[in-house]
Amino acid sequence: MLVFPHMARVAAKDCVHFLLNALQRRGYTCIGPTVREGAIVYEEIRSEQDLPIGYTDEQDGGTYRLQKRNDEARFGYTVGPQSWKRYLFPPSTLLMKAQRTPDGFIATAPADQAGPYAFIGVRACDLNAIAVQDRTFLNGPYVDPTYKARREAAFIVVVNCGQAGRTCFCVSMNTGPLAKTGYDLAFTEILEDGRHEFLIEAGSERGEEVAGELHTRLATDNDNIAAHRMVERAVAQMGRTMETSGIKDLLYRNMENPRWDNVAARCLSCANCTMVCPTCFCSTVEEVTDLTGDHTERWRRWDSCFTAAHSYIHGGTVRPTTLSRYRQWMTHKLATWIDQFQTSGCVGCGRCITWCPVGIDITEEVRAIRETDGAKGH
Amino acid sequence: MEAPLIEPMLTAPFRVRKNRKETADTRTLELASTNGEDVKAWRPGQFMMLYVFGAGEIPISISGDPARRDNITHTVRAVGDVSRAICQAKPGSAIGVRGPFGSAWPIDQFEEHEVVLVAGGIGLAPLRPVLYRIMANRGRYGRVCLLVGARTPDILLYRSEMYRWRKRDIDVRVTVDAAAPGWQDSVGPVTALIPRIELDSSRAVAFVVGPEIMMHFVVQALVQRGVPPDRLFVSMERNMKCAVGFCGHCQLGPAFICKDGPVLSYSQLEPWLAIRNV
Amino acid sequence: MQKDIDALLAEHQFFKEMGDAYRTLIAGCGKNVSFDTGQLLAKTDDPANEFFAIRHGRVSIELHSPERGPLILQTVEAGDILGWSWLFPPYRWTFDLRAIEQVRAISFDGECLRGKCERDPAMGYDFMKRFAQVFMKRLQAARLQLLDLYGSAPH
Numbered sequence: 021m022l023v024f025p026h027m028a029r030v031a032a033k034d035c036v037h038f039l040l041n042a043l044q045r046r047g048y049t050c051i052g053p054t055v056r057e058g059a060i061v062y063e064e065i066r067s068e069q070d071l072p073i074g075y076t077d078e079q080d081g082g083t084y085r086l087q088k089r090n091d092e093a094r095f096g097y098t099v100g101p102q103s104w105k106r107y108l109f110p111p112s113t114l115l116m117k118a119q120r121t122p123d124g125f126i127a128t129a130p131a132d133q134a135g136p137y138a139f140i141g142v143r144a145c146d147l148n149a150i151a152v153q154d155r156t157f158l159n160g161p162y163v164d165p166t167y168k169a170r171r172e173a174a175f176i177v178v179v180n181c182g183q184a185g186r187t188c189f190c191v192s193m194n195t196g197p198l199a200k201t202g203y204d205l206a207f208t209e210i211l212e213d214g215r216h217e218f219l220i221e222a223g224s225e226r227g228e229e230v231a232g233e234l235h236t237r238l239a240t241d242n243d244n245i246a247a248h249r250m251v252e253r254a255v256a257q258m259g260r261t262m263e264t265s266g267i268k269d270l271l272y273r274n275m276e277n278p279r280w281d282n283v284a285a286r287c288l289s290c291a292n293c294t295m296v297c298p299t300c301f302c303s304t305v306e307e308v309t310d311l312t313g314d315h316t317e318r319w320r321r322w323d324s325c326f327t328a329a330h331s332y333i334h335g336g337t338v339r340p341t342t343l344s345r346y347r348q349w350m351t352h353k354l355a356t357w358i359d360q361f362q363t364s365g366c367v368g369c370g371r372c373i374t375w376c377p378v379g380i381d382i383t384e385e386v387r388a389i390r391e392t393d394g395a396k397g398h
Numbered sequence: 399m400e401a402p403l404i405e406p407m408l409t410a411p412f413r414v415r416k417n418r419k420e421t422a423d424t425r426t427l428e429l430a431s432t433n434g435e436d437v438k439a440w441r442p443g444q445f446m447m448l449y450v451f452g453a454g455e456i457p458i459s460i461s462g463d464p465a466r467r468d469n470i471t472h473t474v475r476a477v478g479d480v481s482r483a484i485c486q487a488k489p490g491s492a493i494g495v496r497g498p499f500g501s502a503w504p505i506d507q508f509e510e511h512e513v514v515l516v517a518g519g520i521g522l523a524p525l526r527p528v529l530y531r532i533m534a535n536r537g538r539y540g541r542v543c544l545l546v547g548a549r550t551p552d553i554l555l556y557r558s559e560m561y562r563w564r565k566r567d568i569d570v571r572v573t574v575d576a577a578a579p580g581w582q583d584s585v586g587p588v589t590a591l592i593p594r595i596e597l598d599s600s601r602a603v604a605f606v607v608g609p610e611i612m613m614h615f616v617v618q619a620l621v622q623r624g625v626p627p628d629r630l631f632v633s634m635e636r637n638m639k640c641a642v643g644f645c646g647h648c649q650l651g652p653a654f655i656c657k658d659g660p661v662l663s664y665s666q667l668e669p670w671l672a673i674r675n676v
Numbered sequence: 677m678q679k680d681i682d683a684l685l686a687e688h689q690f691f692k693e694m695g696d697a698y699r700t701l702i703a704g705c706g707k708n709v710s711f712d713t714g715q716l717l718a719k720t721d722d723p724a725n726e727f728f729a730i731r732h733g734r735v736s737i738e739l740h741s742p743e744r745g746p747l748i749l750q751t752v753e754a755g756d757i758l759g760w761s762w763l764f765p766p767y768r769w770t771f772d773l774r775a776i777e778q779v780r781a782i783s784f785d786g787e788c789l790r791g792k793c794e795r796d797p798a799m800g801y802d803f804m805k806r807f808a809q810v811f812m813k814r815l816q817a818a819r820l821q822l823l824d825l826y827g828s829a830p831h
Contacts, residue, residue: 115407118409123492124413125411125492127411128408129405156644157644160642160643161642161657162643162657272669275676302645302646303646305407313452325646330647332637333636333637338637339676343675348649549826549827577748584753589817589820593755594754608826609825611820612820615816
């Protein structure tokens with residue numbers, strides 16, 4: 021679990037201030053949670069004061085509200101609408117520039133200027149989501165160089181959850197709330213009985229090096245137990261559950277289950293779920309020309325399987341109905357993803373449930389299909 | 399921080415060497431690299447993303463001889479903006495090329511077998527490379543049969559080459575949906591040809607390309623003749639944007655048509671084709 | 677002569693699976709025929725009293741159009757059977773049947789065969805089942821042709 025288990029440390033509640041200093045000194049652009057327009061988003065943070073200090077989020081199907089807490093928790097919320105794919109797999113990426121020449125054109129691949137990034141406040145579910153996206157962009161016959169470069173450079177600071185939201189189900193998906201591996205540093209915010217400190221563990225050599233600048237003392241058994249207690253609280257509060265045994269075959273044999281009609285009647289095909297989902301990777305490729313017509317740019321932009329254009333071919337659409345698209349999204353996420361990438365596409369973060377305007381709940385849909393396994397009639 | 403962008407997404411300019419009219423809306427282009435280098439090696443069934451400056455890219459099957467490395471050949475039908483622009487590209491002009499991508503017809507794995515090729519419409523284009531490969535190694539295969547269906551005689555592809563194929567002991571049978579005066583061959587759907595061919599189903603492999611409905615009936619007819627689904631291969635099409643398995647558009651069930659396909663075995667596909675709008 | 681027909685039918689796709697007894701009975705209504713390239717086997721509106729089992733060569737099913745000449749609907753080959761107008765009144769050919777190459781076939785007398793089917797309903801049913809299957813396949817084929825599958829997609 022821990023790379024250096026006997027070297028867990030404890031720091032004061034303002035240690036993120038020193039963390040940001042240490043990372044900025046090393047040239048990282050620090051991305052972390054901050055409050056903006058009523059939500060906790062991931063943006064560049066420059067000081068500890070940018071954190072959502074004293075805020076929590078109330079989430080449920082189709083509901084998200086920030087609330088003030090009665091303490092100064094730095095990370096007292098679960099997850100917001102954004103995920104780290106915004107930085108590793110950006111919403112818009114310039115792929116190619118081309119210029120007309122007298123006898124044709126010249127095309128070049130411009131260099132990516134962004135980063136290196138330090139991600140502050142990565143939840144276990146999101147850490148798993150990064151690992152899931154790694155399989156898409158790094159493990160296939162082709163590698164996405166933008167993703168690869170940003171991913172390899174990214175310094176990851178996990179913050180383990182001390183509470184869970186009503187749409188969380190990382191326990192069911194075996195992706196949290198405790199982050200196990202794949203981070204540089206892992207923080208657990210210990211907040212109980214007037215005590216407010218952070219337990220800090222290093223997960224890599226560079227993490228260990230940064231930890232050295234955080235004014236820490238060695239953790240005692242009590243500290244470790246207190247941190248464990250925080251995480252157990254999150255485990256106990258899980259808002260949703262999903263039974264995942266045999267889920268791939270369950271969905272494969274229920275492609276014509278009438279439950280799809282039921283969910284299709286509610287789904288607005290708005291694509292919110294695909295935008296907030298930390299593992300969704302669909303994109304489109306667009307050619308854009310300037311007014312002279314002599315310069316073009318090829319851009320990659322986020323796309324969604326809920327659009328009609330997604331499955332357009334030969335003057336028609338293969339998935340013309342909301343039903344076929346919802347089914348595509350859900351069976352891809354939970355079933356065909358396993359055949360494609362040897363892992364589920366879902367990490368139980370609950371964002372799709374929270375951000376669906378009509379509160380469609382993926383865990384409920386799976387449950388309904390299990391209960392009507394084998395039914396036909398769609 | 400310097401980082402190269404997706405290299406597989408970078409298009410290279412190629413020069414149009416020849417642009418030959420096949421039918422009223424279909425042309426065959428020969429493209430050569432602008433620096434005189436050999437084109438990348440490719441296998442029958444694969445495709446390139448062809449690019450028209452400022453207009454965009456489309457996936458087009460390679461339709462030439464895989465043994466030739468001096469140029470790359472594509473047969474293109476003008477159905478949209480980009481394909482129309484490609485069809486109009488004059489010799490000497492530049493067309494962008496990215497690839498080759500996709501899976502190949504398993505023709506090398508089925509030596510000693512009988513081969514049945516069934517092509518509907520422009521489907522003959524991605525099968526022609528298989529013919530070249532077979533002709534270069536004719537002794538390694540048993541009976542080889544090519545069944546071609548087209549709408550009318552005037553839009554039959556590669557008509558003038560068929561005699562050459564016949565000379566290499568390939569049984570070429572052609573049928574049209576609607577005849578024209580002077581047409582001496584079959585009239586009817588290409589499925590009707592299948593019961594008429596001689597076939598040893600225990601050692602036959604079949605490659606089928608055409609509109610999905612046609613492939614459905616052709617596969618049915620071949621299965622009825624005893625060809626098992628794992629020796630039946632089809633070339634599928636779906637919406638393609640990146641061609642490298644990242645954009646997610648071309649998925650058919652678990653398969654990405656751009657990297658697991660376009661050539662897929664029917665046994666793999668069958669459960670997915672049975673479901674509508676998947 | 678009858679035995680020859682029977683033997684020929686035993687090799688023909690349509691009659692191969694038929695029991696020996698029925699096939700021999702039907703062979704009794706059959707005779708060998710041949711047509712030169714371009715010759716008509718049947719003409720639209722002529723009295724229809726026969727159907728053909730093609731043994732060799734290709735036949736086109738045509739409709740004559742005053743402005744455009746012969747319009748070929750479909751072609752059939754060795755192993756196929758041809759002609760169903762003899763089955764029901766008014767017993768008149770709907771289409772032209774033309775030999776596109778040298779054709780050798782067995783022609784069956786319609787009245788003879790209708791009579792045998794009436795007298796032996798079991799044989800009649802067996803024969804009709806096989807005939808119906810041919811109709812079904814012809815219809816399926818015609819429908820596929822109608823779909824114009826290779827045409828351009830609408831934009």
